Amino acid sequence: MPEDADSAVAALQESVIRAAQDGEALAITGGGTKSFLGRVSHGAPCSVRAVQGIVHYEPTELVVTARAGTSLTELENTLSQSGQILPFEPPGFGEGATIGGTIACGLSGPCRPYRGAARDFVLGVRCINGRGETLRFGGEVIKNVAGYDVSRLMAGAMGTLGILTEISLKVLPRPACSQTRTFEMPEEPASELMTSFLGRSLPVSAAAYLDGVLRVRLSGSEAAVSTAAGALGGDLEAEGDAFWSQLKEHCLDFFAHDLPLWRISLKPQNGMMRLPGKTLIDWGGAQYWVKSDAEFEALVKMVRPYGGYVTGFGGHDQDARYDVPQDAVLKLNRRLKLAFDPAGILNPGRLFPQD
């Protein structure tokens, strides 16, 4: 490890030890592009930005290891030079996004139902727990069952279990060919078509429905994509695959609207969920984006019978807009937090209320 990254980790470790002694909370940040996510957490800023650089990348092993402060753009550019990608297509939500923040937030792009989520590609981490200890879990190999899978646990934990300093990820080849088909159709048949992809051998890598248009991205070998395009029909999207990166980064006009943005995650099913406000259906029906001034509780009441969860994405009163686990599981979540961070100093309350 070069000295600056090394000393940056040591400095982080020191601030954690000090914070634990003083019982002072730390607000862990990477690029700060996803600070609108999660519940409000107050604490002294603790940046991981200086812990950066790609540590190891061997394309033929399908594994990359990067320090947490490495910018997502830099990482993706490096992979791209070898024709590879981060398979979960993570959103950055801004230029400065880091791989540490990306994994801590556990967000995945449009391909999630077909290729997997951020957590699915985490192979190993180095982190600093709330006691200021540097720990290493998992590794740089695809198959590894030694010890509890703490690395995957870190994905989506929003830094509350430990400060990520280094992450190993499984990567995949960029599909040789990709195209988007569009279908103008009403909601009901669109929904049925979207869910049907889960059970069909088609190289679908994204499916979304907006303003009466179903878009389906096909990715794979040239042969696979052209056969599937023939089988599916529809029209070739004139603007190529741009829609998907705009969807991923929330740059579509849909997101520009002034109303609060909600994310609803649902079990895929036939039939559209009726939700108040303007809706974009993503993940083949498993994720709804909703622009609405509806109350959080009202949305929860609507989606819970379908196993759904509500997350506020941006807006003002964050604490009131974030689903938390139910009863017994929440209790376990709190105890797990204490097992990693006994003094409760790492992003306290960001993922769920402390008590």
Add this chain to the structure above:
Amino acid sequence: MTELLSPDFISALQKVLPERAILWSADEKRPYECDGLSGYKALPGVVTLPDCLEQVCAVMRLCKQYSVPVVARGAGTGLSGGATPHPEGVLLSMARFNRILSVDPVACTARVQPGVRNLAISEAVAERGLYYAPDPSSQIACTIGGNVAENAGGVHCLKYGLTVHNVLAAEVVLMGGEVIEIGGEAPDQPGYDLLAAFIGSEGMLGVVTEITVRLLPVPPTAKALMAAFGDVEQAASAVAAIIAAGIIPAGLEMMDTPAIIAAEDFVQAGYPRDAAAILLCELDGTDAEVQTEIESVSSLLYECGARSVDIARDESERQRFWSGRKNAFPAVGRISPDYYCIDGTIPRRALGEVLLGISELAARAGLRVANVFHAGDGNLHPLILYDSGKPGEFERTEALGAEILQLCVRVGGTITGEHGVGLEKIDQMCVQFGEAELEQFHALKAVFDPEGLLNPGKAVPTLSRCAEFNAMHVHHGELPHPELPRF
């Protein structure tokens, strides 16, 4: 009667379970004395066979109340002693939880009980054109509950993932009898990913009583090819070349000469007996896709020095190619009174170095080793041939296995790719992890089972055990005195 199983506990147990769900006699308990790693045996204090959630909860409640250890068990096919019973504890067999509860053909999921066999899931949904992807070699017998406990893999996991990638939700009974649901069919549930922590936790955190799995469409076409190499390094470089070309095969397996010969003698798969290594590669997808990939792969194989490349002409030939690999373990079993299967994972680039290291270590130990290798994901299974009838040979075999695993860690790999730590590799955990990590594992365990009653003594060693072990052994691949020659 043993000390932990007090008369009070036993009469309480008899109140919550029907008579046929409790086995007391040594004869009845004998089938449960070990799992697939038969070197470790213990007759359980008592065997319970609950058939409903309430009974499991009751057993877990009583065990907590009376501080009785619990070891959960599926089919007992595990290879690391993870299901070895506790002599003074309850062996909780989940065998009667053997129903597929529901199949959702829209969401492509199935809700199953933990005692359902892995292959039975795929068989049940085959008529819908679906299957459950993880396929450990024991899939005909092993249960999905055991797969969850071990995070089982299989030959197709490079492309389709491990158990952790194919299980969406679980119902779990905690020590004390509380029931929780973890994960869910809606993606990205709130809170921590407890399901990720549970999968592969080797029965240390709770007992799984229901599992929701993801089902995938059966690929329309699967084709296999076999390449023979005169040199192992060439075979390894061929694997790298295939992946560098952007192809992710459904299966990519390598065998070395001793494994080839044993398999060939056993099932006549058509393997070239004089090859240093063979590579089996399976490609699946649509017809057109598979056809183009077969062509690319076979030219890459030749470019990397393959002596011959055979493409299976039909389904029966494809099955024949695989039969040798799938029967590699029993084939080795035929040429040696006993064999011991090791389960390390290494970065593939280190394959040549590791195979050389293994042959040197084996020569020093006076033992023979055959290697089969999940080449796509780096999971190496050296099979050590030995004779348990010869005094001291099993001990030498275990010692060689431990050295091989330490070699895997030294090149940047891990002591277990898919078989789990169990009892078998508990000392090697001290090589792979430091004190702080082990303490963190214990803290995580204590969140779910503060009294340490679930599967005690498995998966994560105590710090004192490691202190003792490390005093005598290498740590992180570094010998205490690297300047001294060792033999």
